[in-house]
Amino acid sequence: MTLRNLIAVLALATGCATSPEPAPQPPPAAPTAAPAGALLGIREMTFFERDQPQMHLAANGNLEMRIVHFHAQVRTVDNKFLGTLAADGTITNAIKDKVAHLAADGTLTGPDGKVAPFKLVGETLIVDDKTFTIDAKGMVAKNGAPVDPPLRVEGASDALTRRTALLALGFVLGTNGPSVTTQESGEAPTN
Numbered sequence: 381m382t383l384r385n386l387i388a389v390l391a392l393a394t395g396c397a398t399s400p401e402p403a404p405q406p407p408p409a410a411p412t413a414a415p416a417g418a419l420l421g422i423r424e425m426t427f428f429e430r431d432q433p434q435m436h437l438a439a440n441g442n443l444e445m446r447i448v449h450f451h452a453q454v455r456t457v458d459n460k461f462l463g464t465l466a467a468d469g470t471i472t473n474a475i476k477d478k479v480a481h482l483a484a485d486g487t488l489t490g491p492d493g494k495v496a497p498f499k500l501v502g503e504t505l506i507v508d509d510k511t512f513t514i515d516a517k518g519m520v521a522k523n524g525a526p527v528d529p530p531l532r533v534e535g536a537s538d539a540l541t542r543r544t545a546l547l548a549l550g551f552v553l554g555t556n557g558p559s560v561t562t563q564e565s566g567e568a569p570t571n
Contacts, residue, residue: 418467419482420547421540427548428532435548437535441465443548462551465544482547498550503539505546512549514542520549 427435435445436459443462448455464472469482480490486500498507505512513521520531536545 418540419469420465420467420544421538422465422467423535423541425533425535425545430529437548500543500546503542505550512546514545
């Protein structure tokens, strides 16, 4: 179900579609304060490529990525659980095994001691000789210029949440380039 369809269903279910005046909206929820010493800010975030949602971080730290597969010209979409991020920099898998840890110096190390091919320095992700940042509007820049295709993160509103978003992007950017969608096989249909 698309976001537009979900909104329409919710509007019909709540009677907003026939109401002459919209009901007052509650104020947006304030971000939860990060614990003292936190390396990451965990809150709801959605990652968009162009205007299509590609990854989502839930308020509980669960990170999922939208995977688009093409096989024999048939397109399927799945959400893949990537792991759970915690404010202390710990990353766990589906069975809660610790699979990586972000150190205070911005290096990500796996349980085997191997260091990830990217590093966080403040609010900057460094992958090889490239730097990635997120501006106040959530737009991702590479070496100071907007990435192509455009990437945007909703919910990365302060230094800790931007670091969290950059860490999540590091999983993808460190291995697949700037696009967060993948093809399993075959050719993508043209839109």
